[in-house]
Amino acid sequence: METGSTKFMKAIRIHTIGGPEVLTYEDVPRPSAESGEVLVRIHAAGINPADWRGRAGYLELPEELRPKIPRPSIPGSDISGIVEAVGPGVDEFSVGDAVYGLVRFPPYTEKGGGKGYAEYTTAPVTDLALKPATIDHIQAAAVPMAALTAWQLLFDHANLQSGQTVLVNGAAGGVGHFMVQFAKLKGARVIGVASGRHETFLRELGVDQFIDYTSNSVEEVIRDVDLLLDNVGGPNGYRLLDIIKRGGTLIPVNIGNYPPERLAELDVTRKDRQVRSNGAQLSEIGRLIDAGQVRIAIDSVFSLAEASKAHEHGEKGHLQGKIVLRVVD
Ligand SMILES: NC(=O)c1ccc[n+]([C@@H]2O[C@H](COP(=O)([O-])OP(=O)(O)OC[C@H]3O[C@@H](n4cnc5c(N)ncnc54)[C@H](OP(=O)(O)O)[C@@H]3O)[C@@H](O)[C@H]2O)c1
Numbered sequence: 001m002e003t004g005s006t007k008f009m010k011a012i013r014i015h016t017i018g019g020p021e022v023l024t025y026e027d028v029p030r031p032s033a034e035s036g037e038v039l040v041r042i043h044a045a046g047i048n049p050a051d052w053r054g055r056a057g058y059l060e061l062p063e064e065l066r067p068k069i070p071r072p073s074i075p076g077s078d079i080s081g082i083v084e085a086v087g088p089g090v091d092e093f094s095v096g097d098a099v100y101g102l103v104r105f106p107p108y109t110e111k112g113g114g115k116g117y118a119e120y121t122t123a124p125v126t127d128l129a130l131k132p133a134t135i136d137h138i139q140a141a142a143v144p145m146a147a148l149t150a151w152q153l154l155f156d157h158a159n160l161q162s163g164q165t166v167l168v169n170g171a172a173g174g175v176g177h178f179m180v181q182f183a184k185l186k187g188a189r190v191i192g193v194a195s196g197r198h199e200t201f202l203r204e205l206g207v208d209q210f211i212d213y214t215s216n217s218v219e220e221v222i223r224d225v226d227l228l229l230d231n232v233g234g235p236n237g238y239r240l241l242d243i244i245k246r247g248g249t250l251i252p253v254n255i256g257n258y259p260p261e262r263l264a265e266l267d268v269t270r271k272d273r274q275v276r277s278n279g280a281q282l283s284e285i286g287r288l289i290d291a292g293q294v295r296i297a298i299d300s301v302f303s304l305a306e307a308s309k310a311h312e313h314g315e316k317g318h319l320q321g322k323i324v325l326r327v328v329d
Helices: 051-057 139-140 144-157 174-185 196-205 237-242 260-266 277-290 304-315
Strands: 009-013 023-029 037-047 077-085 098-102 120-124 128-130 163-169 191-194 209-212 225-230 242-254 296-303 323-327
Touching: 009 304, 023 304, 037 139, 037 144, 037 304, 051 225, 077 120, 077 139, 077 144, 098 144, 098 277, 120 225, 128 139, 128 277, 139 296, 139 323, 144 174, 144 277, 163 174, 163 237, 174 191, 174 196, 191 196, 196 209, 225 237, 237 242, 237 260, 242 260, 296 304
Parallel strands: 163 191, 163 225, 191 209, 225 242, 296 323
Antiparallel strands: 009 023, 037 077, 037 120, 037 323, 077 098, 098 128
8 A cells, every 4th residue: 555645644543442562553544634624744743641541441440431432543642743734714824834732632522532643633723833943843742732731730720829839749751840840930839759760850840859759758758738730649649638738739630549538628629630732822832942941851752653662661650751753754
């Protein structure tokens, strides 16, 4: 099959839920832009935990809450690339523009998710922004979901104020490293929790205090934070509740165990929120990147065909920044 033609492209598809081995590299029909969309020639695609959770069937969720994803499907929602064609009614972008975005997230739309593990995808123009000029596509593809999650949780939902104290658990990962930087830019005092090998990295990003969770119990050394951003969660998530001051806020970014009665005793408000595609916010974040105020950490880069290796690596945990698939050399 000729993938140089306009009819087909290379993509990763999932035919059945399972381990990384179900990610298959194959020839699939190339999409075309509909009204309000552009067709993007993808140069790089970011990888997120949501991708491997979807691939595995969202087993961490109760069965009734698991999204039903039609198969076969192309995973991925973070892209950076070049506009190849514009659909009817589009005047926000032109052919040749370099763009990046979190595409169709949450992915429960009629069209499915962003389908980023591919040579091309279509995207609603509202999900995209011009790629920051000072970074390449690999770096740009690392930004959308992680940075939008950090931005929306800190500013739209927690309403972070200058002078407040924030603890970021899982501070060195994709979401965490943006939380640290955005909270510092806002004038907050930031405590970063991660394993020891990330200490220098997190201090360079500006954390005021670093805690290595492998050698310290956070709950024994910290008290009275205004905001706990818990990127780790899990069955022991409740252990960190005592560090939040009365009237403070918990944002569980990952799924965790936080008993409601304990939250009530401590007078802590819990806010569960899911990230949403937002091209306008990516433009704002892009301006900070171009101004040199936000750094992007790349944990590792794999080719599109190596997506299963990339998932294997991500699922081991302990990332410093983001994993990205290189689609165009
Ligand atoms: N609510 C939403 O809309 C939303 C959006 C995006 C992501 N998420 C979720 O948020 C979570 C984080 O996403 P991500 O992309 O940042 O993941 P990630 O890149 O895999 O980062 C997770 C980080 O946590 C650290 N970590 C692991 N165990 C830890 C522990 N016990 N204590 C402290 N740190 C620990 C890891 O490194 P070290 O162990 O080496 O420190 C790693 O740096 C995921 O569960 C993801 O599904 C939710």
